[in-house]
Amino acid sequence: MKKFAGKVAVVTGSSGIGLGAALHFAREGAKVFICGIDEDINKKAIKAGAGMNIKVSKVDVSDPAQVEAWIGSIALEDTGIDILVNAAAIQTYGDTETTDINHWNRVISTNLNSCFLTSHFAYPLMKARGGGSIVHVSSVQGHSNQHNVLAYATSKGAIHALVRAQAVDAAKDNIRVNSISPGSxxxxxxxxxxxxxxxxxxxxxxxxxxxxxxxxxxxxGTIEETSALIDFLCSETSGFCSGSDFKIDGALLAYIGV
Ligand SMILES: NC(=O)c1ccc[n+]([C@@H]2O[C@H](COP(=O)([O-])OP(=O)(O)OC[C@H]3O[C@@H](n4cnc5c(N)ncnc54)[C@H](O)[C@@H]3O)[C@@H](O)[C@H]2O)c1
Known part of the structure; x- marks a missing residue:
């Protein structure tokens, strides 16, 4: 029997790490719903998932109405959601002086608000399944950052606080919440x-x-290595892991380059 047979997985971000996780879940027997904002990228995802149980939708994850409608459409097809992975994000550059409010809002709404919004709308559907696992894709830059990534680093650091707050409350519903922080x-x-x-x-x-x-x-690192960590956090094997961030960074943050 495949590892995620009978499970329903919802993933944001239809390329890179999100697509890798979606393909992995589908290969392991899950029914997968994935979304992305870009039509061309979504077309490539449809091609990559051909023959598998993957449905790709065009959704702007920063828009509450679009996220609600997307999760609502999933609710109509299935009785619930077991797995939610948030990988959609944008990386932009700017410091305190050069980042204007539109830039700031765009990054925070895409990278951070989306993690809250998908969780908020998926939560009742996860409860309906008796529990589940949420994984938000953060970044090493949520711990320690390069120059000129003000909005991005803020959005990623805030995900770590979101994980803690969600995990504490969601434990009563058997929903686990974690993040991963990839290096390159x-x-x-x-x-x-x-x-x-x-x-x-x-x-x-x-x-x-x-x-x-x-x-x-x-x-x-590779997409496959990242999918393996997401697999662990979404499977029963990690049943006692919640409220944590898991680095996958080739020892980047352990290193002081002096
Ligand atoms: N690749 C890395 O080195 C790295 C390192 C640390 C963290 N991350 C994080 O991993 C996650 C996945 O990134 P990736 O490397 O796979 O990059 P990627 O660009 O391939 O994936 C991000 C996806 O999000 C989509 N997206 C952007 N804005 C969106 C929106 N408003 N609505 C819906 N979809 C939207 C993009 O179109 C893209 O398909 C991101 O959260 C990123 O911050 C990546």
């Missing part, structure tokens, strides 16, 4: 970050290798 993982977002470093049109491979060298393990 090879995804479209990381490739975008590398492109920002080298400039438009220039090759990014050397920069990605440099990112990798910043991690004591000496390389960037």
């Amino acid at each position: 993982i090879r995804t479209p977002l990381l490739e975008y970050a590398a492109q920002v470093v080298v400039g438009e049109g220039n090759p990014i491979e050397d920069t990605i290798a440099e990112f990798g060298k910043c991690h004591p393990i000496g390389r960037v």
